[in-house]
Amino acid sequence: MENWETKVEEGQNPEELQPGQTPSEEGGEQSGAKLRREASDGRDLYLNMRILVMMMGTFVMLFTFVARIIVVSGPSMENTLFGGDLILVWSVGYTPKQGDVVVLTQENYQEDSIVKRVIATAGQQVDVDYDANAVYVDGVALEEDYIKEQMFVPHYGEGINHVTVPEGYIFVMGDNRNNSADSRYPDIGLVDTRCVIGHGLMVLFPFHHWKGL
Amino acid sequence: MNMMKKSVSGRAPWLICTLAAALTAAALRKWQLASAFEPDTGLSIPMAPASVTLACLLVMAAAWFLILTTYQPVSKRPWTVGQAHRWDMVFLDAGDPVYPILVVLAAFVAVASVPLLLKTGIGQWQAYRAAIAAKDQPPSNNGVLTIATAVGALLAFLGLLQMGRDGLHAGRRGKGGFAAALPGVAGCIWLMESFRGHAANPVRWDYAPQLIAIVCGMLLYMDFAGMSAGAARPRRLLWLAAMTAVMSASALVSAAAWKGWADVLLLTAQTLTAAAVLWRLPPNLENPPKLKGTPAPRSSGEAGRQEETTDE
Numbered sequence: 298m299e300n301w302e303t304k305v306e307e308g309q310n311p312e313e314l315q316p317g318q319t320p321s322e323e324g325g326e327q328s329g330a331k332l333r334r335e336a337s338d339g340r341d342l343y344l345n346m347r348i349l350v351m352m353m354g355t356f357v358m359l360f361t362f363v364a365r366i367i368v369v370s371g372p373s374m375e376n377t378l379f380g381g382d383l384i385l386v387w388s389v390g391y392t393p394k395q396g397d398v399v400v401l402t403q404e405n406y407q408e409d410s411i412v413k414r415v416i417a418t419a420g421q422q423v424d425v426d427y428d429a430n431a432v433y434v435d436g437v438a439l440e441e442d443y444i445k446e447q448m449f450v451p452h453y454g455e456g457i458n459h460v461t462v463p464e465g466y467i468f469v470m471g472d473n474r475n476n477s478a479d480s481r482y483p484d485i486g487l488v489d490t491r492c493v494i495g496h497g498l499m500v501l502f503p504f505h506h507w508k509g510l
Numbered sequence: 511m512n513m514m515k516k517s518v519s520g521r522a523p524w525l526i527c528t529l530a531a532a533l534t535a536a537a538l539r540k541w542q543l544a545s546a547f548e549p550d551t552g553l554s555i556p557m558a559p560a561s562v563t564l565a566c567l568l569v570m571a572a573a574w575f576l577i578l579t580t581y582q583p584v585s586k587r588p589w590t591v592g593q594a595h596r597w598d599m600v601f602l603d604a605g606d607p608v609y610p611i612l613v614v615l616a617a618f619v620a621v622a623s624v625p626l627l628l629k630t631g632i633g634q635w636q637a638y639r640a641a642i643a644a645k646d647q648p649p650s651n652n653g654v655l656t657i658a659t660a661v662g663a664l665l666a667f668l669g670l671l672q673m674g675r676d677g678l679h680a681g682r683r684g685k686g687g688f689a690a691a692l693p694g695v696a697g698c699i700w701l702m703e704s705f706r707g708h709a710a711n712p713v714r715w716d717y718a719p720q721l722i723a724i725v726c727g728m729l730l731y732m733d734f735a736g737m738s739a740g741a742a743r744p745r746r747l748l749w750l751a752a753m754t755a756v757m758s759a760s761a762l763v764s765a766a767a768w769k770g771w772a773d774v775l776l777l778t779a780q781t782l783t784a785a786a787v788l789w790r791l792p793p794n795l796e797n798p799p800k801l802k803g804t805p806a807p808r809s810s811g812e813a814g815r816q817e818e819t820t821d822e
Contacts, residue, residue, distance in 0.1 A: 339688060343739035346691050347732045353698045354725040357705050361714065361721055402710045404552075409650050410710040491553045492712050 363389045365495060367400050367410065373471035373478065374398070374412050375445050377510070383502040384412070384510065388495035393418060393467045395434070398497035398510045401469070406478065406485045410494055413469035413479050414443070423468045425458035425481060432470070448474040456481035465490055521792045523578060528752045528788055531571040532759035532781075538564040539719065539763040546715070554715050561715060568756065575752040579745040583796045597742040601677050601734075601790055602799045609790040610674040616782035617670035620693070623775035624660045624667075630772065631656030650710075655703040662696030663776065669693045670783065673734070677790070688738055693783075694731030697724055700776060720765065720773065723757035727780035730754045734787065744795050751787040754780055 360366070369382040377398065378384065386400045393399055393415050402410045417423045417434050424433040430447045431438045458481055462468050466487040471477025480487055497510045538560060546558035554561065603609065634653025641648040669692025676689065701724045708717035733747040758781040765773040 339738075340740040343688065343691060343735055343741060346695060347736065347741070350694050350698055350728050350732050353701060354728055357701050357721060358725060360705065360709075361718055365709070402712050408710060489551070489553060491556075494710070494712050 363387075364498075365400075366501065367412070367494075367497075369412055370409070372476050373473050374414070375473040375476075377414075377443050377472045378412060378497075378500065379506065381503075382500050382506055384500050385498045386495040387498050391493070391496045393490055393493055393496070395421075399467075399469065400494045400497060401488055401492045402494060403485050403488060403492060406482075411478075412497060413471055413477075415467050416470050416480070417462050417468040419462055419464045419466060421468075422461045423459070425455070427455065427458075443472050445473040446475065451475070451481065453482060456483055457486055460487065462487060467493070520796065521789055524748065524752060524788045524792050525785075527574060527578065528755045528784075531567070531574075531752070531756045534567055535564065535571070535756050535760040536763050538567055539760045540767075542715070543764060543767055547713070552713060552716075554713050564760070568760070571756050572749075572753060575749050578752075579749045582745055582748060582792060584744055585796060585798055597737040597744065599799055600737055600744070600794050601673075603677065603790060603794065606677075606790065609677045609786045612782050612786035612789065613670055613674035613677065616779040616786070617667045617674065619775050619782065620663050620670060620779035621667035623663045623772040623779075626772040626775070627656055627660035627663060631658075631660060651706065655699070655706050658699045659696075659703045659772075662699040663772075666693035666696040666776075666779070669696075669731075670779070673783075677786075688735050690731045690734035692731075693780075694728050694735060697728035697731065697780075700724055701728065704773070716764070719757060720761035720777070723754065723761040723777060723780070726750055726754040726757050727784075730780070730784060730787070734783075744791065747787065748791055748795075751784040751791070754784040755788070758784070 365386045365388060367384050367386050369378045369384060370380055372380060384398075384400075395415055395418055397415045398412060399415055400410050400412050402408075416432060416439070421434050422436070424436075425448075426433065427448050427450050429438075432441065433439070460468065466489055468480045469488055470479040470481065478485055499509045500506045542558070542560035542564055544560075546555050546560045547553065548555060601609065631653040634649070634651050634656060636653075638648050638652040669689040672689035672692075701721065704717065704720055704724060711717060730747065730750040733743050733750055736742055737744070737747065758777045762774060762777045762781070765771075765777060
C-alpha cells in the first residue's frame with residue numbers, strides 16, 4: 298500500500314506537504330482514490346467479521362441466560378422425544394410445573410444433562426403402583442397418554458416409589474418408564490429445582506418430529 | 511459542563527476507576543466462591559449477599575463507565591495525507607513504551623496458553639477415540655473445540671504482536687489496527703469452547719462471568735480493529751476496554767480457583783490489552799498524535815463530541 302508513511306520512509310521530506318494538504322491538493326487524486334478504495338475493501342471485510350463476532354456473542358449470551366438448544370440422547374423419553382431430537386429449552390424465569398418436560402443435570406448421576414417429565418412438585422405426595430400401572434399424585438391417578446408402554450418393576454427394584462416431595466425439589470420420570478433412570482432411581486432421586494436448566498418448549502429438528510412439548 | 515469535561519480528560523480517571531472496579535470485582539468473586547455455593551452440591555445459594563453485591567457492582571461499573579464515556583473529550587481530526595480513515599493513527603505514540611509493552615506482553619501470555627490447550631484437547635480426543643474403539647459411551651467433549659481454541663490463541667498472538675508494533679512503528683498505521691480482528695475471531699472459538707464446557711451446568715454463576723468477559727474482549731478487539739477500518743466507535747471502545755478488565759478480573763479468580771490455567775492466561779492477555787487501550791486511547795482521543803506535515807486537530811469539545819462516529 299503506497300501511503301504517506303511509505304514516502305516518508307523512502308526519504309521524501311514530509312515538511313514538503315503543507316498543513317491541511319490532501320492528496321488531491323497535491324495532485325495525487327489517483328493515489329487518494331486508491332487509498333480510499335483499499336480502505337473500503339478492508340472495511341467490508343471488517344464489517345463482515347464484526348457481524349460474525351457479534352452474532353456469536355449474542356447467541357452464546359442468549360443460550361446462557363434465555364434459551365438453549367439441547368440434543369436428546371437416549372430412549373428414556375420415547376415416544377415423546379427420540380435420540381437425536383433437537384429441542385428448544387426455555388430457561389429464564391422458569392419454575393417447574395407438573396407435566397412439564399424439563400432438562401436438568403444431576404451430577405451425582407452423570408455430568409451431561411438429562412430430559413425428564415415433572416411428575417410432582419413441592420408438597421405433593423407421589424405413589425408409583427406397578428401392579429396398577431399407575432402413578433398417583435396426592436392420591437389421584439395421573440392420566441398419562443404420553444407413556445410408551447405399561448410399567449414394570451425396574452431392575453434396581455421399586456426404588457423411590459412412595460415419597461412426599463419437599464420444598465425446593467421435584468419428582469421426575471421418563472415417558473419410557475421401563476428404560477428410564479429418573480427420580481425412582483436412588484442415584485438420581487428427588488431433583489433440586491436449582492438443577493433444572495429449563496423447560497422443553499418444542500422439538501426443532503428433525504422436522505417430522507416438530508411439535509410443542 | 512466544560513469543567514466536568516476537563517476534570518475527566520486524560521487516562522487517569524479511566525485507569526483509576528477500572529483498577530478500583532476490577533480489584534473490587536475480584537475480591538467479591540473470591541467472597542462469592544467462598545460463601546455463595548453449597549459446599550456439598552456446588553449449587554448456588556439464592557440471593558447470597560456476595561452474589562447480589564457482585565451483580566450490583568458489575569451493573570454500577572457498567573453505568574459509571576458509560577458516564578465516563580459521555581464526558582470523554584474527542585477531537586475532530588481532519589482528513590490528511592496518508593490517512594485511510596480519520597482514526598487510523600489514534601493508537602500511535604512513538605515515544606511511549608507502555609502501550610507496546612502491554613500489548614506484546616499480552617501476545618506472549620496468550621501464546622503461553624497454546625501448549626496447555628493442546629495438551630488438554632489432544633487428551634480429550636484420545637479419550638474419545640478410545641471410548642469409540644471400545645464401543646463404550648464416548649465422552650461428550652471430543653476435544654476438537656479445545657484444539658481449535660489453541661489455534662485461535664496462536665492467531666491472537668500474531669494479531670497482538672502486530673498491534674503492539676503498530677503502536678510504535680508509523681509505517682504500518684494505515685491498516686495496523688485491523689490485526690486486532692484476529693484475537694477477536696479467536697475469541698469466538700474460545701467462547702464456544704467455554705460455553706461447551708458448561709452447557710450442562712445449571713449454576714450460571716459458575717461460568718457466566720467468564721462468558722461475559724470473553725464477549726467483552728471479543729467486542730473490544732473488533733472495535734479496536736474498527737478504528738482503522740472506517741467503523742470507529744471510540745467511546746464504545748473505551749467502555750468495552752474498562753468492562754473487559756473488570757469482567758476478566760472477576761473471571762480470573764474463579765478460573766484460578768478451578769485451575770483452568772489456559773483460561774487464566776487468555777483472560778490475562780485480554781486484561782493487558784484492555785489496560786493498553788485505556789492507557790493510550792483517552793489522551794490520544796483528546797489530543798491526537800501529531801505527525802509532520804499534518805495540521806493540528808481542529809478542536810476538542812462539543813463539536814468534536816458530535817463528530818465522534820461520523821467515520822462510518
